[in-house]
Amino acid sequence: MDVRFLSSIRDIAPEHWNSLLGCDYPFLQHAFLLALEESGSVCAESGWQPCHLILEQGGILEAGLPLYLKNHSWGEYVFDWSWAEAYQRIGQPYYPKLVSAVPFTPASGPRLLTADHADRHQVAQASITAIQAYAIDIQASGLHLLFPSHYDDTLLREQPLQRRTGTQFHWYNQRYQSFDHFLQQLSSRRRKAIKKERARAQSQGFTMTMQPGSELSEQFWDDFYLLYHRTYLKRSGGTGYLNRAFFQQIAETMADQLLMATAIQDGELIAAALFFRDRDNLYGRYWGARQEFDGLHFELCYYLGIEYAIREQLDRFDAGAQGEHKIKRGFEPVETCSYHWLADPRFDQAIDAFLSEEHRLNKLYMADARNHLPYKHLKSCQL
Numbered sequence: 001m002d003v004r005f006l007s008s009i010r011d012i013a014p015e016h017w018n019s020l021l022g023c024d025y026p027f028l029q030h031a032f033l034l035a036l037e038e039s040g041s042v043c044a045e046s047g048w049q050p051c052h053l054i055l056e057q058g059g060i061l062e063a064g065l066p067l068y069l070k071n072h073s074w075g076e077y078v079f080d081w082s083w084a085e086a087y088q089r090i091g092q093p094y095y096p097k098l099v100s101a102v103p104f105t106p107a108s109g110p111r112l113l114t115a116d117h118a119d120r121h122q123v124a125q126a127s128i129t130a131i132q133a134y135a136i137d138i139q140a141s142g143l144h145l146l147f148p149s150h151y152d153d154t155l156l157r158e159q160p161l162q163r164r165t166g167t168q169f170h171w172y173n174q175r176y177q178s179f180d181h182f183l184q185q186l187s188s189r190r191r192k193a194i195k196k197e198r199a200r201a202q203s204q205g206f207t208m209t210m211q212p213g214s215e216l217s218e219q220f221w222d223d224f225y226l227l228y229h230r231t232y233l234k235r236s237g238g239t240g241y242l243n244r245a246f247f248q249q250i251a252e253t254m255a256d257q258l259l260m261a262t263a264i265q266d267g268e269l270i271a272a273a274l275f276f277r278d279r280d281n282l283y284g285r286y287w288g289a290r291q292e293f294d295g296l297h298f299e300l301c302y303y304l305g306i307e308y309a310i311r312e313q314l315d316r317f318d319a320g321a322q323g324e325h326k327i328k329r330g331f332e333p334v335e336t337c338s339y340h341w342l343a344d345p346r347f348d349q350a351i352d353a354f355l356s357e358e359h360r361l362n363k364l365y366m367a368d369a370r371n372h373l374p375y376k377h378l379k380s381c382q383l
Contacts, residue, residue: 006053159339
C-alpha cells in the first residue's frame with residue numbers, strides 16, 4: 001500500500017475522508033477536524049501538529065487514521081506523565097510522540113477508518129506498521145492510539161501494541177418511555193434524591209431548555225464562549241483548549257449535530273452545556289456558567305441530556321470522562337481502552353507490568369462501581 005501523511009485535514013476532500021469514516025460519529029467528521037485546525041486550536045504551536053495517515057492502493061483510497069505529532073501530553077485524557085518521567089530519568093526525550101485521537105475529546109469511536117472494499121485486518125496491520133516506521137524516521141518516542149471503538153479494539157489486539165484500560169460512566173437507554181419511567185427503575189432513595197435535586201435547580205427562576213444548534217444565534221454562541229472561557233479560568237487559570245473561532249465554525253458546519261442545554265434568567269444566559277449527537281448516541285462535551293448554582297450543573301449536563309436521549313430514542317449518553325458522582329444518577333461503568341507502542345524496547349517489560357497491574361485494579365474498581373448502581377434490577381450494558 002502507498003502511504004501518505006497529511007499536514008492538514010484540508011489535504012483530503014471532505015467526501016473522501018467521511019466516506020472512510022462511514023458513519024455520523026461527530027468527532028471525526030471532516031468538518032470537526034477542520035474547525036480544530038482552521039481555528040488554530042490544533043496546530044504545531046498548540047502542540048497538536050496534524051500528520052493524518054492515508055493508505056492507498058493503485059490510487060484508490062483504502063484507509064485513514066487521525067494522527068498528531070505532539071510535544072506534550074495535555075488534552076489526551078489517557079495520562080502518561082510517569083512514562084515521560086521515566087524517559088527523562090535515563091536522559092532520553094519522550095517528546096515528540098505520535099497520538100491517534102480526537103484532540104481534547106475522550107469519546108470512544110472509530111479510529112481505523114476503512115473503505116468498504118478494503119480488508120480491515122490488512123488495513124490495521126499496514127497502518128500500525130507505517131506509523132511505527134514513521135515514528136522511527138522522525139525520532140518520535142512512540143505511538144498512542146486513544147479511545148478506539150470496540151470494533152477497532154478487536155483489530156488492534158492483533159497488533160504489536162500494549163493495551164491499556166480505563167473507566168468512564170455512560171447512561172444507557174433501556175427503552176424508557178419518559179424520564180419518570182427511567183426513575184421508576186431506580187431505588188426509592190435515589191429516585192427521591194434526583195427529584196429533589198431537579199426541584200432545587202428548577203426553583204431558582206431559570207428557564208431551562210435543550211435547544212438545537214440550528215436555532216442558536218451568533219450572540220448566543222458569543223455568550224456561551226464567555227461562560228466556557230470563564231469556567232476554565234476559574235478551574236485552572238487557563239482559557240480552555242478551544243477558542244471562539246472553533247465554536248463559530250462548528251455552529252456553521254455541524255449545526256444538525258449540536259444541542260445546547262441552557263439556563264436563562266431575565267434574558268441572560270446563566271449557564272450552558274454543549275452536546276453533540278449522532279444516530280445512536282448523545283455526547284456531553286463543554287460546560288460554562290456565570291457562577292455556581294445549586295443543582296444547575298447536574299440539571300443541564302445530565303438530566304436534560306437523559307430526557308433528550310429518551311425522547312429521541314438514542315441508545316447511549318456519554319457525558320464525558322471520569323465522574324463517580326454519575327453512578328448514583330444512573331450512569332454505568334464502562335471499560336475504555338488505548339493502545340501504545342514505544343520505540344525503545346528497554347521499556348517493554350516495565351510498561352507490561354504497569355499495565356497488567358493497572359488493568360487488574362481497574363477491573364476491581366469497575367466491579368465496586370457496579371455495586372453502587374442505583375437500579376433495582378441491575379442490567380448489563382455494553383458500549
